[in-house]
Amino acid sequence: MTLNLGQIQLYAAREIISAGTNGSVNYAVFYTFPVFNVTRISFTTELEKQVQPIAPSEDDTDPAPLVISLGIKTKEIKSLSGYFTGSEYYYNTTQQVPALDRNLKENTILMIKDSVSLDNFPELEGARSRGLWKIKSARWTTDAKSLLWVIDMNLKYVWEDPEESMFFGGGE
Amino acid sequence: MTYGITFSSKFPQITMSYGGYVGYHGINEIILESISVNVRKITPEKSSNYEDVTIGAQPFSEYMGRSPRTLTLSITFDKSPKELRAFAKTLKRQVATVDNIFMPGMILTITSTILKGITVGTIWQVDTFTTDRNNNRGKRYDAELVLMEYTP
Numbered sequence: 001m002t003l004n005l006g007q008i009q010l011y012a013a014r015e016i017i018s019a020g021t022n023g024s025v026n027y028a029v030f031y032t033f034p035v036f037n038v039t040r041i042s043f044t045t046e047l048e049k050q051v052q053p054i055a056p057s058e059d060d061t062d063p064a065p066l067v068i069s070l071g072i073k074t075k076e077i078k079s080l081s082g083y084f085t086g087s088e089y090y091y092n093t094t095q096q097v098p099a100l101d102r103n104l105k106e107n108t109i110l111m112i113k114d115s116v117s118l119d120n121f122p123e124l125e126g127a128r129s130r131g132l133w134k135i136k137s138a139r140w141t142t143d144a145k146s147l148l149w150v151i152d153m154n155l156k157y158v159w160e161d162p163e164e165s166m167f168f169g170g171g172e
Numbered sequence: 173m174t175y176g177i178t179f180s181s182k183f184p185q186i187t188m189s190y191g192g193y194v195g196y197h198g199i200n201e202i203i204l205e206s207i208s209v210n211v212r213k214i215t216p217e218k219s220s221n222y223e224d225v226t227i228g229a230q231p232f233s234e235y236m237g238r239s240p241r242t243l244t245l246s247i248t249f250d251k252s253p254k255e256l257r258a259f260a261k262t263l264k265r266q267v268a269t270v271d272n273i274f275m276p277g278m279i280l281t282i283t284s285t286i287l288k289g290i291t292v293g294t295i296w297q298v299d300t301f302t303t304d305r306n307n308n309r310g311k312r313y314d315a316e317l318v319l320m321e322y323t324p
Contacts, residue, residue, distance in 0.1 A: 003307040040306035047276035047299045049320075053221060053237025064323045065221075067240055067297065069184065069277045078302065122257040122270040123303060 004037040004082060006120030011111040012103045013132075027132065029111065031103045034086040039150075041080055043123040048073035075157040077123070077133060083148045104138045110155060132158040175287050177245070178208040179280040204264050206283065207273070209317075213246035214289060240320040243296060249313040256313060274301040279322055297322040 012031040018024050052066040112124055112131040124131045133155035140151045181204040190198035221236035249256055260270050274280075278298040282290060296319035303315045 005305060005307055040304075042302060042304040043271060044300060044302040045271050045276050047297075049299070051221070051239060055237070062238065064321055065237055065240055067320060067322070069297070072276050075271065079304075081306075119257075120253050122253050122260065125257065125269050 004039050005041065007035050007037055007085075008121065008124070009033070009113040010036050011113070012105075013109045013111050015109065027109060027111065033103070034084045036082050036084055036151075038080065038082040038121070040082070040152075041121065041123055042078040044074060044076060044078050045072060046074040047071075075159075076136070077153070077155040077157075079152055080155060081150065081152045083143075083150050104135060104151070104153070106135055106137070108135050109133070109158065110135060110153075134158055175285070176208050176210055177285040177287060177290065178206055178283050180206050180283050182279040182281075183275070184277065184279060201279065204278075207280075209245070209247040209315075210250060211245050211247050211287060212314075213244075214287065215244040215246075216289065217242045217244065242299065242321075243290075243319045245317045245319065247315050247317055249315065251313060253313075270303065271301070274298050274317055276301065280319065295322045295324065296320060 010033040011029045012033070013027040013029045016026045016028050018026060048070040050068040050070060052068065054063040054065055110133045112133060134157075136154040136156050138151065138153045140149045142148070143150050182201040183204055185200040185202055187198045187200050188195060190196035218241055219239045221239050222233040223236050224233050225231060249259075251259060256270055260268050260273055262268075263273065265272050265275070276298050280296045280298065282292050282294050282296070284292060298317065299320045300318040301315065302317075303313055305313060
């Protein structure tokens with residue numbers, strides 16, 4: 001039996017930009033995955049910066065380069081690994097790579113909700129009650145022992161809330 | 173066994189006034205709280221910037237000065253997910269979530285440590301913060317913090 005860190009509920013969604021004047025974006029769920037058992041989660045945030053070299057001075061000191069911070073470059077789940085619960089997601093010869101290939105497409109938006117609660121995954125918590133992530137890459141392998149399709153995804157965060165994306169505060 | 177580092181933390185805020193003059197670029201530093209972490213591994217790194225130019229069979233590299241020195245810390249939070257979430261909520265942040273415990277751009281000053289090779293009083297800016305958990309390590313939070321040297 002494979003142990004897991006907890007279970008989450010994933011939904012595949014697509015963006016729908018409303019025809020109204022405000023151009024707001026909504027998300028329509030088109031597929032509900034079986035429960036996902038998480039075995040690894042790695043989350044990362046990175047600074048966007050510009051490095052300006054500074055020429056060494058005459059007294060042979062070694063000045064530090066000038067680093068200009070520009071904001072957050074990346075907020076992503078580097079790795080979300082695990083397996084789905086359900087016989088469809090076990091390997092068999094007649095049904096290779098089942099619904100995964102159809103529904104885990106590149107750039108699909110995944111809505112993450114916990115089937116029980118989000119208590120086990122504070123990494124997924126944002127200002128919103130639901131997490132929205134875009135698939136950057138997804139790969140799956142069959143675990144020879146358990147015959148399970150083990151999925152490893154790299155997900156980009158979908159920025160939605162201006163307050164959340166605010167990095168440096170406003171000026172005087 | 174783990175060893176700790178305590179940081180005092182600040183956050184830069186860009187303003188449009190400097191030295192009393194409006195319209196000049198200035199930076200306010202917002203003082204945040206002290207944070208202590210357990211450190212498992214420390215990796216200081218020095219590197220250079222080179223621009224490679226291709227000229228037929230004899231390319232050359234132009235030295236573009238040194239890159240900022242970095243300090244990579246492998247850290248552990250001895251907290252359960254619930255405790256870590258509760259801890260994040262105590263932080264002075266606009267959005268107080270686990271990923272914002274160390275926000276990219278944050279300025280950290282080392283205020284105390286017994287670790288060799290780490291100088292108390294040095295100032296660093298957060299470049300990357302990565303948390304990593306898997307089922308082999310139970311519910312433990314491992315994280316990697318990449319810090320860049322910071323010149324005020």
